Amino acid sequence: MQVSPSEDKIPVVDAPSSPQASSEGLYFCDGLRKVDYVLVFHHRRHGSLRGTGTASVSQDQLSIVSNGNFPPPSGSSDAAAGRGAGLRREEAASVGEVFMELGMARGSEPMEAADHEMHLIRQEFEANLLEAGLEVERDRETKTHGPSFTRIHAPWPVLCREAEFLKIKVPTKQSYELKEESGFGSSMSSVWRKLNQPFEPKVPHQDHGSTKFLSHCFSRDKLHMYNITSKDTFFDNATRGRIVYEILRRTVCVRTCQTIGISTLIANGVYDAAFPLHDGDFKVTGHLEERNDRQVLFEEWARYLAFYKYQPIDLVRKYFGEKIGLYFAWLGVYTQLLIPASIVGIIVFGYGVATVDTNIPSLEMCDERLNFTMCPLCDGACDYWHLSTACGTARASHLFDNPATVFFAIFMSLWAVLFLEHWKRRQISLSFSWDLTGIEEDEEHPRPKYETILLEKRQRKQQQKAKKKKKKKNEMVAEKLTWKDRLPGYFMNISSILFMFGLTFSAVFGVIIYRITISALMAMSPDPETKSNVRVTVTATAVIINLVVILILDEIYGSVALWLTELEIPKTETNFEERLILKAFLLKFMNAYAPIFYVAFFKGRFAGRPGSYVYVFNDYRMEECAPGGCLIELCIQLSIIMLGKQLIQNNIFEIGIPKLKKLIRALKEKKPTQKKDEERPPQQWNLDYALVPFEGLTPEYMEMIIQFGFVSLFVASFPLAPLFALLNNVIEIRLDARKFVTELRRPVAARAKDIGIWYNILSGMGKLSVIINAFVISFTSDFVPRLVYQYMYSQTGTMHGFIDHTLSFFNVSNFKPGTAPHSLDQGDITVCRYKDYREPPWSSDAYQFSKQYWSVLSARLAFVILFQNLVMFLSLIVAWVIPDVPKTIVEQLKREKKLLVDLFLQEEKEKFQLIQSLFVKPNSQSPAAGQAFPVLGRYSTLPSGPTAGDGGGPRARCRAASFSQISDKMSSLPRKENANSKHTAV
């Protein structure tokens, strides 16, 4: 009743010093059963130890409990089952004990109420786990505080059962050779392989050459088909973890707390954490060949020095599961494709650098002989100035604002399409090689929060019912939350999001005000040095303020989005994630791009003209763009925000904060566990518990998507953006890898067949980028006005005279009183120039927009239409030309289908012969034999001409068997003709 009678046979917990049993703390104390999952709960400090003395001892002494409701091992069972058989017989008894022990715990003196309840819930939950076939081990010694671990092992029959339910695909014995290219292709690919050699990570058994094993959904009926070398390692650790998680997720707790699943228990504080174990320490200690997967990942993937290597994606997937594998694969594809974009960007920038000295407009601007007298930049305090003093910005502007930029914008729009298409192919290749085709989404449990609120609603309804008993009885109990229940949440959502939008806009506006006031104040300063640096100082400080505001709001918006999504009470976790992503994306996108949008499309457009400037707060003139054009300002804004965001978020938020958190945790834990650390080395579960829990990929994706926006949306203004993104991502991959390998608890290996909503966001951004780049080129840059000048107005057909053409005349006598410059030495100035297309003062409709203005505007708009439709058309063609499914995959799928059918036919035949031999021999005339015949008959009656030649025979047989897992594969692949998707509409 207290200690299981098998204690002398099974090594107990306090024997970890024996070398075989310890095994780096990855096994139960018998050293045989792998720890697949760990549940942790904290003993509360205030736990009344006195009262629970006997109860806790009796509980803790039950160190290994296990259930025994398995069928006795059958004749076909293997060694592992045989080994387990000895254990199980005794365990069968211990199940009874658990229940009795539960009863006892109830009977014992009351613990502190909450603690006691939790204790009971834990006991019921773990008993139910045992009933589900899992094996459980608890810490033996009596703990009064600190974490207490419950370790879970899934034995082979449980693994088999669950693998079948989860339709986990496993390799069969059947393998086939991948088609080798012959001739020229072959030698090319071997050269390629040799060139790639240094970039390949050194991962053992990664490339199984050109052989691929057919895989098939696991089924206990077909055990002989699979390549089972050892039952302990057939399912890898990630899969085992997933299987246990699956059981934990659906195990109910009826008597004590009416909930389902471990996540609710964690949410209710019954447990503190639940996680699968890492494969061991990540530091390589032993021989290179004996590295575990975590060590391999650390060495070959998570080191910064490995930055030039490909990622060992298959191993990542094996260790962390498909969802995380897909993230890193996606990141890899993105980073790889940034390389050509960076190169083209550098070339375009180089073109700007090379032509800056021959570019006529900037030469004209710098030409002091042309001597354009410009109207003052501020009222009163500022003086007239010469355009040639702005020579610097003009030259800088040319670096980014040159004809190559147009080419680059088109290139990058197509690049975005290409990237998405390429990723689609890669995703399909991966889901083929990872056997993800045809997986279906699991039905999900409602989130704990949802359940709580539903419960409340039910109770409320029942109370109402109790009140009005006259009403008809058949009123249904509330089965789900309707929109009425969510209305306050939705309302809160909309108002909050509007408020956040307002906040963002006011932040942008605040910075504008800052810029306007500071430049006005500085312009009034008597110090000439201050005056000369106005623009640089103001721009730099303003952008930095912008950056800081963005970073702060970014964090705030992240939390707000989370809070708002909770208010919506989404039913399932997927639902929750999707809504959170959309909201967070909307807010963060607004936040990051609002100032950039302002600079690109609004700055300087509402400044008015000399003589009728637009004022804010009655005093300050609206700001204008630099003389070199708005594009250079956009470029500065974009580059600083992009670089600053990446550097600060990467360095401080991604490296610093986790370290800080870890430090705090360590400090917290240290005091109580200090003395134990001295007693014995920490087990793997102790080490893992000290790590940070994994909290989803959303932040990682979000960061990259925002970056993708910098690379695609305004790329026309900053051709070096891809380069900086590339540099960042090379580090980012290793940084993330390091985080996953060393700093996070191992996440449960989640399945996913695509990157989900992120793809749609990416694709939406790609579309948006086309129109934004069209507008940037035509409205922000000077590209169109130059073209118009050259072909419509220029006398010589060259750019000479362009600057003169863009400047309008202003009669200084038209200044409003008090706004003319106060300085004295201006007697000879009668007209000043300003950058706009307006009629000169001597025209009949002075200061109205001139014909040039309208013709340039027409050209700008025509360019937008042309650019947008051209790029959209090209994108369609690119997407149409690149097939979604690589040809090799299609061929392999066909081959696999054929092979699998052959395999099953073979098996069917054998089975038939077996049945025949069983039935026919004893009573050859029995009716059962007649029934058995058709089993084979269905294949043998098929016509197969003796020389069917063109595949009549095999084809017919192919169709014969109905193995829909392959048809799954075929039908789940997106096909060109059938892609009647959501996005066809536009």
Place this chain on the structure above:
Amino acid sequence: MQVSPSEDKIPVVDAPSSPQASSEGLYFCDGLRKVDYVLVFHHRRHGSLRGTGTASVSQDQLSIVSNGNFPPPSGSSDAAAGRGAGLRREEAASVGEVFMELGMARGSEPMEAADHEMHLIRQEFEANLLEAGLEVERDRETKTHGPSFTRIHAPWPVLCREAEFLKIKVPTKQSYELKEESGFGSSMSSVWRKLNQPFEPKVPHQDHGSTKFLSHCFSRDKLHMYNITSKDTFFDNATRGRIVYEILRRTVCVRTCQTIGISTLIANGVYDAAFPLHDGDFKVTGHLEERNDRQVLFEEWARYLAFYKYQPIDLVRKYFGEKIGLYFAWLGVYTQLLIPASIVGIIVFGYGVATVDTNIPSLEMCDERLNFTMCPLCDGACDYWHLSTACGTARASHLFDNPATVFFAIFMSLWAVLFLEHWKRRQISLSFSWDLTGIEEDEEHPRPKYETILLEKRQRKQQQKAKKKKKKKNEMVAEKLTWKDRLPGYFMNISSILFMFGLTFSAVFGVIIYRITISALMAMSPDPETKSNVRVTVTATAVIINLVVILILDEIYGSVALWLTELEIPKTETNFEERLILKAFLLKFMNAYAPIFYVAFFKGRFAGRPGSYVYVFNDYRMEECAPGGCLIELCIQLSIIMLGKQLIQNNIFEIGIPKLKKLIRALKEKKPTQKKDEERPPQQWNLDYALVPFEGLTPEYMEMIIQFGFVSLFVASFPLAPLFALLNNVIEIRLDARKFVTELRRPVAARAKDIGIWYNILSGMGKLSVIINAFVISFTSDFVPRLVYQYMYSQTGTMHGFIDHTLSFFNVSNFKPGTAPHSLDQGDITVCRYKDYREPPWSSDAYQFSKQYWSVLSARLAFVILFQNLVMFLSLIVAWVIPDVPKTIVEQLKREKKLLVDLFLQEEKEKFQLIQSLFVKPNSQSPAAGQAFPVLGRYSTLPSGPTAGDGGGPRARCRAASFSQISDKMSSLPRKENANSKHTAV
């Protein structure tokens, strides 16, 4: 050896007069076995009857042949099998006979070589059919000419076998209630049903109330699960036909002709035709209740008087198969959705009619007091004219060119999106109720043409090999055609298509020349009546010429596309169809829309201005638009081409030509068969053979798609287009239905899960329509200039003075010599007006584009950008808001999944109990029993808490079984998040 010994038992062919045996000619002469397929070949007239005397008799006397290689009927067999058992025993012998007979035919005197060979091929082919399990009946009497029929019957075992291979879904016994709406929804839907009553076709057993039978892929192992009332009717006639076709398609002919499938044999002339039989006569003769499906279709669907009814789509699908069913369903959805579009179109038109008398621009144009003197319309001969004489066109123009048109254009763009989305939902609903989800494409045979060319290539290669024997031996035999083989085809294709494009453009240009010359000639005519009717006459005749050219080229292009696609040598029929459709669409689209495009965007834009007109052939001025604007011309062009095309193609091509063909066929056949007709009434196969063979749905779809173009592409100019399309389609549906029911041979029931490439074409046209409508509104209509005038130039803010504003001044002294009007009474005219925005003669840059021109152009372009992006955005939202899969379907799928799993679990349990009772009783300790346990164990070991409540139990069980046909359904439905389709790219 010559006559099967069972002749006395089985009624032979010459007994059709016995009432039971005739059965309307749908059965073998035994009156029991249904004729599922008919093969026809023609005896050549020159057939040497003398020589083959004995052979043909021996062949023809073998009237009923059948194979007997079935297992003897098992104990579980039912009555039908029992009935057939008697026959089969004798038939077993006749198989031997066939082969011997084949041998004999060879031994007999030589026929005419080709005929003899065909005869042998037919014999081998039919022998192979027998071997595949089919039963075959031939005409008995010796025929010397005329068609000879081979009738094929598929017995139950063959049907079962093939249904299993083809994964045909059949209803199981399990049924479930569809969810009934309760409360308000229920009463609403019953009211709706009552309102709909008169529109519902009267189809027996169509609505099985609210019960739906679960369906499942047919499997011979699970016969007890299906709802088999009679083995003769379990598979309907369409399915039987499909099954036989499947066998015909893959049956090989090795010894005599090295080919595979009936289509090759037909292509080679071995057979003339092969078709399944109709269900009987379509004229209702007997009682209403006893109508066969063909009669029901004829009465309820194919009559013009039924035009207001819904289509009995389910019956159409049952009779003609899914592919044709989908076509009619699509046509129905399209026609239904045309109703709201027509209504809105009528309202928009009505708005134009109602406001024509208050519309200021047209009032101003008609106002004789304003007295605008316009510049002459042609050189010399024409005089100055007053604008008020063009009052009529101005008023007509307002009917189509008013602000409501802009709204209508936006509406129709969204309508197109809505239509596509709605169709997507309908398609998914249909594929759910027709059990099409998860079907996979059959692997297809190469087309006969492809095989022939491949054979030639192989032979060529072998000859080459034979020549250069020194080369290494392992050179592969050509396995497929590469691009090299197709190069001439591609080259021919591109050049031909370019040539066709050129042809179309020259046709358009020719009509332009016609218009220019005729109007010039008519203007020079002295007759004043001729002069006054110039514009009407010229426009009308030109459009009619255009129409005739379009109709002729349409037919030519259809054949050219076919010819070009043959040149490309596509491998499979699907491939062929796709390429053909694309090519035909491209050519026909160009052909139908080129003149319309010209009028919309080019006419009048290159006419120059007074004093510097543009001339073609040095003599004729380029044509201008009517004074009322180009839109009215576009409207006339569009309406005449659309209506003319529909009327002529519908009436002449679709009704007339088939009738003519039938007549010709009948005349051809009449003479030889005359005497036989007197002998006995024609059998069903004779009747069906006299019908026109079915040649695919491509022309039907193509007609509708071109119509969809008229409705969507230029709808801004002709709001009544949807109405005319609706009227046409109401007739079209019944016309097509009539054709299918009465005039075509029954097509093989082909499966299809969507309308394929047509959807993409539709979606592409929807996208194109947005940009085209944007351009039509902003450039062809006067909408934008009016807006600009009202808000930028009008003094009063009204439209008064608009006409004056759009007319520029021309100083008549600036006419080039000889181009000024020759008439004499013009002394007082110094300036004339013309429609353009140009500087007046007294300006410094006279006759240059004025500022107004550029501002209007800017506004036009801005409008295009705004319209395009707004509509695209709205379309995206519409597509996003409407879920692809209707909610009810999702729920039903979930329920079906659950029910199916339950059903199978039940069955599994029963099976297990059976095995247990079999195994355990005799030797209860055998290892086999241990093996059998897990079968049940895999479900019973699942934890299912006693009060699992929230679905823990059923959910867990749901996942338990792996019935992928349902997961197929779930995964094949397009999901929002995963719709990474081709079209996301733009």
